Amino acid sequence: MKKIIFGMPTLIELDTLEDNVKLCKRLGLNFIELNMNLPQYQIEKIDIRKLVEMQRKEKIYFTFHLPEEIDIASYHEKIKRVHLDTIREVIEISKIIKSPIINIHMNLGVYFKMPDYKIYLYEKYFNEFYNSILNFRMLVEEWIGDSNIKISIENTGIYNFDFILKAVSELLISDKFVLTWDIGHDYSSGEIDTKFIIDNINKLKHMHIHDAKGKDNHLSLFSGNINIEDKLNIAKNTGSACVIETKTIKGLEQSVRELEKLGYSLGDSNYCT
Template sequence: MIQFGMPTLIENKTLEDNISLCSSLGLKFIELNMNFPEYQVDELEQTDRLIELADKAGIYYTIHLDENLNIADFNRLVSEAYLETARRSIEVAKALLPLRDLYGDASQPLTLNMHMHHGIFITLPDRKVQMYDRDFDTYMKSFSVFREKCEEWIGDSDIMIAVENTDGFRDYEKKAIEFLLESPKFGLTWDIGHSKATGEKDVPFIMSHKDHLIHFHIHDGSEVPPRNHLALGDGEIDLKERLSLAEQTNARCVLETKTIDALKKTTIWLMEKWYE
């Protein structure tokens, strides 16, 4: 049975508010979002508090790394700061891992979700040039360091980093992701709403690597106009097909709507359409 959880919602001012909602909807986990000031790494390192609150509710956590995480930044001061953020976040995940064993599915690794940072581009009269494409060797050297360090930091812990699609992987990003996927510490997140809103441009790449799918962001969406983060049933996605793939790959699913009302509507859809 799929493990369903919820994202950190901006309407909820505190972790306690998120946990209360999670429990009331019968969900299994919360994906702690490091884009929020209250879930920066120094806050997450207060793991005793996080564990105590989750224990009372019978839930566990996954982690969504800061979307600005840019381990390939050409400024080494910046990239080193992001690497240190990743290291400390992995240590948090290690401390939270026993919650997964108590309240989740021990056959699924605990995940840290990450985006690929596109980097900057230079606009020429006839085209835009992505700097990571121009300096691809330098870009890949950063990912070599990142992969090696993450393998060292994770060690033998049952933790993986899942790379998420957003607005379409660039070609240089696909090469970097394939390099990461050579490591047993990395997998893929399929965000089905982002995928739909961008015309499913990432589907061929994702499906060619579907054996690496370990995490899904589930929300409805449409292509015209491009919309996502809709409640299930409010868009155009073949939700049962996507959920069936999540089940086949034993992937964990975040119901990634952005409002409380949409999340409630989504859980009702699951009860009526998925569990029927």
């Protein structure tokens, strides 16, 4: 049997954590990625004791997907401080529940739209941006300490921006940072991110897997144009856990059925608290 640890995102179709856990168990998945864009998964609403109890009882685990508006380099110091404090608090929760991954998007920041091109402020004022990146790396190393938590940087079709590549490369110098490969985002952006990820394949530890056709992604596995088996082989070779990020119950069910047809063993996690 082929061994990959598979998980699911919290679904907008399911209003409670309990309902997501029930689906996770029914499908034989190993973990749930808590999407902090949703109101019920804000820090002040997270019941840490409930998470610990669910992990113990159900033999699953939880990871975190930080809010997509997180901006670690904002020129507005008060706004940046709130975002950094959010990450610090999620790290503290992750220590308690022994969560291995905190997923984060890089933020392009504000741009000025000129008549025929855009000026990105992080590119224009790169030194300030770069100093924020270095400071973030230092803070994360301090906050995580000797725990096994990783901040996993997800591609979003922006690895064609030199200032983003420089920032991510600086963060990956630290062993506290790894890469998430969202294969659907990558496909729909024209595989803009592929080269950087392959060049840094030793840092790949997490994957968001879903199929895509053109700009349409988050499709059930094997229903689009992505070579899913190729990506699963990469997951196996790098030891990357995979979130089946299809967004719907139906899509998850279809994806799990297809994985089982290929001989993947679900429900056999090597990580639980």
